[in-house]
Amino acid sequence: MGAVCHPVGLSYFIGNTLFPRASRTAPSTELVESIVLSTVAIVVVAIVMAPQYFSHLNFPALWFYPAAVLLGPLCIAFEYLINGLYIYLREGAFPKRFKIHSAWARCSDLRHMTLVFFIVAGEELIFRQMMFSMLSGYFGCSFLQILLITSLLYGLNHIFMGFGTTSTKFFTGMIYGSVFYASGSAIIVPIIIHYVQNILLLRPQWIVKDYAVYS
DSSP: OHHHHOHHHHHHHHHHHHOTTOOSSSOOHHHHHHHHHHHHHHHHHHHHHOGGGGSOOOOOOTTHHHHHHHHHHHHHHHHHHHHHHHHHHHHSSOOOSEEEEHHHHTOOSHHHHHHHHHHHHHHHIIIIIIHHHHHHHTTOOOHHHHHHHHHHHHHHTTGGGOHHHHHHHHHHHHHHHHHHHHTTSOTHHHHHHHHHHHHHHHSGGGTOSSEEEEO
């Protein structure tokens, strides 16, 4: 259960076991591959042990697909505003530039983007498809309770990035969960939003020219 709630933690364990040189701070190809490996392993084990939570893969109305693509950059803007507010409260000035960590800037080729898709799909299957079904069907939680719990767990999955990112991902998780629920539990919708958002973050020059790379 701990691995399901925090798949990145398992990824670091696998990465440092299979790839001793994989850095904990710079997402190398080996580390990204270990995240994919652990995420896929968690999903496969979860499907085998609890197939009832994955038995209904719904498809949304057609308009959800373009809406999901548009929500990707909107989620980036939302996270920028949240993080900007944290910086403003701490430093008294709102950031004027878009920044991306240098480690992630090196993970922008087609291979990494393909690997990122498997990570995104796995996270959405875990934090939305499985947990929504489990918390609703087994524990009888309300939608609001499910949304808060899954968003919190999704945020904590990014705790290695710091409090700012963890809290920001909590709010992003609420967007993913709300859209998942509104689409009739069609997991493809949050997967598209999440993937578009990650791809644009890996290639920030596609959405903004004034950005900085920092170490």
